Amino acid sequence: MVDDLPEPGGLDPLELRAWRGLIEVTPLLQRHLDRLLMADSGLSGSDYPVLVALHERGEPALRSTQLADLIGWEQSRLSHHLARMESRGLVVRSRHRSDNRVAEVRLTEHGRATFRRAAKQHSQAVRTHFAEVLSSAELEALATVMETIKNHLDTA
Template sequence: MPRRLPTSAELRIWRDFIETVEALRGVVAARLQAETGLSPGDYVVLLALSEAPQTRLRPSDLAVAIGWERSRLSHHLGRMERRGLIRREGFSGDSRGASVVLAEAGSTAFHSATVPHLTVVRELFVDALTPEQLGAVAEITAALRDQLPETLNRGAL
C-alpha cells in the first residue's frame, strides 16, 4: 500500500494546532512564573508529589508519572532541592536509592500557585470554548492519545 502523505489543508490544520498549543503553553508558563515564581516543570513535579502517598516517590516513578526522561528529572530535582521545594531521602531499610519528598516550602508554593494556574487555564482554554467544543477537545485528545506508543501514553498533565 503506498504511503499517503497529508494534504496541504491537513498540514495547515496540523501546523495551526501545534502553533496554538505552543502559544498557549508559553503564555501559561509565563503567567505561572510571573505570578508564583514556579516554572511549569516545578508545578508538574510538585503536583505529582502532592498526589503521591506520603508525598514521596522514587525518582523512576516520578519520571514515569510526569512523562520525563530520568536525566532531565534529575537535573530539575537538583534545582528544586537547592530552592528547598523538595528533598531527597533514603528509603528505610533500602540502600538502593532515595525517594523524592515534597518539602514544606514546596507544598506551600504548590498550594499558592494552584489558584493562579487554574485561573489562567480557565481564561485561556475553558472560557475560549463552548461546552460542546470542550467535549470535542476531549474526544480529539482521546483519539490522539490512542495513537501514541504505550510508553508515551501515560504522561501527566
C-alpha cells in the same frame, strides 16, 4: 485546484490544518501560561508538573523513576531539576529505606504550600486563556480527541 491535493502519502488540507494548529498553538499556550505562572508564583513551567505529580501522590514519597515516567522526562533531566527544586526548599530527596539504590522524592511543607497557592492562580489562567475561549461542545470534542490520541499512543 491542483495545489490542494496532497502529495502521495502526504496530509490533506484538513489534516495539515489540524496538525499545524496543534503543533503551533500548544507551545504558544504553554509559554504564555509559563510566563504567568512565574510572574504569579515564582514557579517555572518545569517546576509545576513535578509539584502536581508529587501533590497528587499525597504523603508517600515517589520514586524518582516513577516521577520521571509520570511527567514524561528523562531521568537525568529530572535529577538536575530536582536538585534545583531541593535547593529552593520545594522538595526533598532521600534514599529508599529498603533499597539504597533507589531515590525517593517528596514535597516539603514549603513545596506543598507553594503549590497550593500557585495552583489557584494557574487554574484561573488556564480557564482564562484556554477553557473560556472554547464552547462547552468544543471542550468536550477536544477532550475526546486528546483521549483518543493518548489511548492510541498508549497501545502503539
